[in-house]
Amino acid sequence: MEQDVRAQKASARFNSIVEELRILRESRGVTYRELAARITRQREENGLAPATARIAHTTVADVFRPGRARLNAQLVAEIVRALDGDADTAEEWRARVAQAARLVPESRPTPDAIGASAFIIPSVHRTTPALIVALVTGGLLLNATGKFFNPLLGDVFFVDMVGTAVVALIGGPWLAALVGVLFVVVELLKFQVGGALFAVTMIFAGLIWGYGVRRGWGNTLPRFLAVSAVVAIATSAVAVPITMLYYNGHVDRGLDVLFAHLQEGGLGPWLAVSGTNLTVSLVDKVVTGAIAFLIARLIRALPRVAEQVFTPLR
Missing domain, CATH: 1.10.1760.20 (Arp2/3 complex 21 kDa subunit ARPC3)
Structure with missing residues (x-):
């Protein structure tokens, strides 16, 4: 029961972010496949091998699913960067997700989160x-x-x-x-x-x-x-x-x-x-x-x- 309550609270924290992310994607008119392709290109441009840089469009689409108990902060930043093209804005989104999840900003990224920012000069x-x-x-x-x-x-x-x-x-x-x-x-x-x-x-x-x-x-x-x-x-x-x-x-x-x-x-x-x-x-x-x-x-x-x-x- 307590675990369900925690999941609901986490979902509520992330729902607003996911909704804003959905609106941003729809305003740009970018499909999930194109979005995945852009993220892959970003990663390759920042020195990642093609095989490592590749991300499935289903993985990207899953980020936009409402009711999530978890949200990958770094992948959200990559999505925003691919949609908006601005590194500062992408970092703001990453920080918002990290704060919502009560994570420290420099938490270790998962494989899907390894992307452009791993190679950005601070x-x-x-x-x-x-x-x-x-x-x-x-x-x-x-x-x-x-x-x-x-x-x-x-x-x-x-x-x-x-x-x-x-x-x-x-x-x-x-x-x-x-x-x-x-x-x-x-x-x-x-x-x-x-x-x-x-x-x-x-x-x-x-x-x-x-x-x-x-x-x-x-x-x-x-x-x-x-x-x-x-x-x-x-x-x-x-x-x-x-x-x-x-x-x-x-x-x-x-x-x-x-x-x-x-x-x-x-x-x-x-x-x-x-x-x-x-x-x-x-x-x-x-x-x-x-x-x-x-x-x-x-x-x-x-x-x-x-x-x-x-x-x-x-």
């Missing part, structure tokens, strides 16, 4: 002032380290946005942009106006990387590198006018050969600078993205930090 959830200061300071130091190594690399690659990318992966777009803003301030305090102008590109980079991660493009290395390529294009669009207008078209000494080659090919100064900057920026931002992704993964691997501090950003 973001800061408990954004305490001390944690924000530590994260932003670390980002600034990483950027400064990259800028220090730039001359040692022949002034060819910048590697001065690793910290921005790491903060974007862990803390989101606005903290990543804050790293850029503070770097501008630091350059101005050093009376390096040119450096401050170029540091503005860090703000754009932080926003693009951060929002890319929020849209699910930080789940795997290839996807994050794709966002990094977009960052390269955006930062070049800002850096080229600065080079032409503030530095009179003079590129770093390490880029002279490529710049001269483009000019010999008949390109004018603007096009030559654009081609030089974009070519180097693409390689630089992809390398930067790879380094940042690795650092963020290492941070995720820190046992106590991973369990007590870092969770996917809602």
Whole structure:
């Protein structure tokens, strides 16, 4: 009798969630088979083998059955992600189900629950002032380290946005942009106006990387590198006018050969600078993205930090 009462209470807790989930699916006009196919694709995109990623449409359909005494929080999140496409919304649903079941948010997933989020780089959830200061300071130091190594690399690659990318992966777009803003301030305090102008590109980079991660493009290395390529294009669009207008078209000494080659090919100064900057920026931002992704993964691997501090950003 007592067990039946508990089952009824659990069913009541989950019924409202299941009903909202049903309405969401019907509003999107997605069948159970298509939904299962989308979830499978999501899992494969996040590195799961096809055989492991596959989920039956009957398993998906069962989630929408009313009167349930149990509900798989992670599978619900995958369904919402497949329907809505937003990682933050999916995480909110997962947390709701976990709370309804009186489960801790990081409970061990079942085989069907293993999916995209198992490979998602975490973001800061408990954004305490001390944690924000530590994260932003670390980002600034990483950027400064990259800028220090730039001359040692022949002034060819910048590697001065690793910290921005790491903060974007862990803390989101606005903290990543804050790293850029503070770097501008630091350059101005050093009376390096040119450096401050170029540091503005860090703000754009932080926003693009951060929002890319929020849209699910930080789940795997290839996807994050794709966002990094977009960052390269955006930062070049800002850096080229600065080079032409503030530095009179003079590129770093390490880029002279490529710049001269483009000019010999008949390109004018603007096009030559654009081609030089974009070519180097693409390689630089992809390398930067790879380094940042690795650092963020290492941070995720820190046992106590991973369990007590870092969770996917809602």
